Amino acid sequence: MDPGASPPTVAAGPPVPAVPRHEVAHHEVVYDGKGGKLLGIVLFNTLLSILTLTVYRFWAKTRVREYLWSSVSFAGDRFEYFGSSRELLYGALVVIAVFAPAILLQGVFLELLEIEHPVGLFVIQSLYSLALYWLFQFAVFRARRYRLTRTLWRGVRANQMGDSIAYAFMAVALTLLASFTAGLLLPLRNTTLYRYRINHTWFGDGHFQSDAGTGPLMGRWLLAWIFFVPTLGLTYFWYRAYEMRFYARHTRYGGLRFELDITGWKLLLVYWPYIPTFLLAGGAFVGIIMVLDYDIMMPGVQGLYYLILIIILLTAWGIVRQLVLHRFARVFCRALSVYGEQDLDGLRQGPLPTSRYGEGLADALDIGGL
Numbered sequence: 001m002d003p004g005a006s007p008p009t010v011a012a013g014p015p016v017p018a019v020p021r022h023e024v025a026h027h028e029v030v031y032d033g034k035g036g037k038l039l040g041i042v043l044f045n046t047l048l049s050i051l052t053l054t055v056y057r058f059w060a061k062t063r064v065r066e067y068l069w070s071s072v073s074f075a076g077d078r079f080e081y082f083g084s085s086r087e088l089l090y091g092a093l094v095v096i097a098v099f100a101p102a103i104l105l106q107g108v109f110l111e112l113l114e115i116e117h118p119v120g121l122f123v124i125q126s127l128y129s130l131a132l133y134w135l136f137q138f139a140v141f142r143a144r145r146y147r148l149t150r151t152l153w154r155g156v157r158a159n160q161m162g163d164s165i166a167y168a169f170m171a172v173a174l175t176l177l178a179s180f181t182a183g184l185l186l187p188l189r190n191t192t193l194y195r196y197r198i199n200h201t202w203f204g205d206g207h208f209q210s211d212a213g214t215g216p217l218m219g220r221w222l223l224a225w226i227f228f229v230p231t232l233g234l235t236y237f238w239y240r241a242y243e244m245r246f247y248a249r250h251t252r253y254g255g256l257r258f259e260l261d262i263t264g265w266k267l268l269l270v271y272w273p274y275i276p277t278f279l280l281a282g283g284a285f286v287g288i289i290m291v292l293d294y295d296i297m298m299p300g301v302q303g304l305y306y307l308i309l310i311i312i313l314l315t316a317w318g319i320v321r322q323l324v325l326h327r328f329a330r331v332f333c334r335a336l337s338v339y340g341e342q343d344l345d346g347l348r349q350g351p352l353p354t355s356r357y358g359e360g361l362a363d364a365l366d367i368g369g370l
Helices: 035-051 057-070 085-113 118-149 164-180 186-199 215-226 234-249 264-271 274-293 302-335 360-364
Strands: 029-031 072-074 077-081 151-153 156-160 201-203 206-210 251-253 256-260 336-340
Touching: 029 302, 029 336, 035 057, 035 302, 057 072, 057 077, 057 085, 057 302, 118 151, 118 156, 118 164, 164 186, 186 201, 186 206, 186 215, 186 234, 215 234, 234 251, 234 256, 234 264, 264 302, 302 336
Parallel strands: none
Antiparallel strands: 029 072, 072 077, 077 151, 151 156, 156 201, 201 206, 206 251, 251 256, 256 336
16 A cells, blocks of 8 residues: 555545536636747756756756646636655656666566567566556556645645555556457446546545446447547547546536536647647658668768657657647636535645655656646
């Protein structure tokens, strides 16, 4: 179990009753961040990260979070991010100290085994992939906990309780089940993990609850699954929007209820910059490799050109990813409606522990996001 996960597991609670909008109070969620200002921050961060050989990335990530968090307000008050770059740096150092020897030992272990049979190699690689995916999910949960414990609203902070080890095992088992069914059971995986995260999410002395089930999602997902290939994956955006609306309707915090007016088209418009960036980056990569293969470049330095190319592509991808998050925050906050009666002035900080270090493992696996 994780340190500090002392509060008991929270049950989902009774089903959320439908309440007419006009009969309850409405609390506004606003995102007023500016894409131009964020772009300036990101470009400045990118320059310093390159000049410092990525050491500045911890300060860069903190600066972007401070801007994005402060751009969101609820019921007239803004959120605050009070995480520090030093915490992220310490977290990265802890990961290096723990996992660097483990990676070296893993290589030595494979050399000692001297496995040459294809089946044996497949088994070893499969186990390695499962272990890496387990670490991936473990890191995602821990990173979410860190970000929530560094989020303030009216002086009250959020938290993510629950067991990250159990969550990672659950994610691995459910992902394997979805894979063995060719993706047909993806809603079961997503909904189970969503409920676990939400039912262990706290804000102050209260916690969120979700009673979302899998059944209502299966029909929509089956249609999206059938037409996924003919529509080049566009049906996934249609399904994902429905899933998000469904989750919002089945989530509550005390007397507050949530509705999300989002469509597949809106989601597609959020993520479309990824598509041309991916195509341009892929085309540039192939083009430069062809140039290198014709030995036009100076002999003996092709490896340096490859390294420079990879750095450029990763830098461009990182910039686009942060701007896409800005677009998502704007669309999400516009679509989100919060209804119900809740004593927001009476919120108190619960006796919940905080993470000591930053999201080192998530950052090392490049899944920490923002």
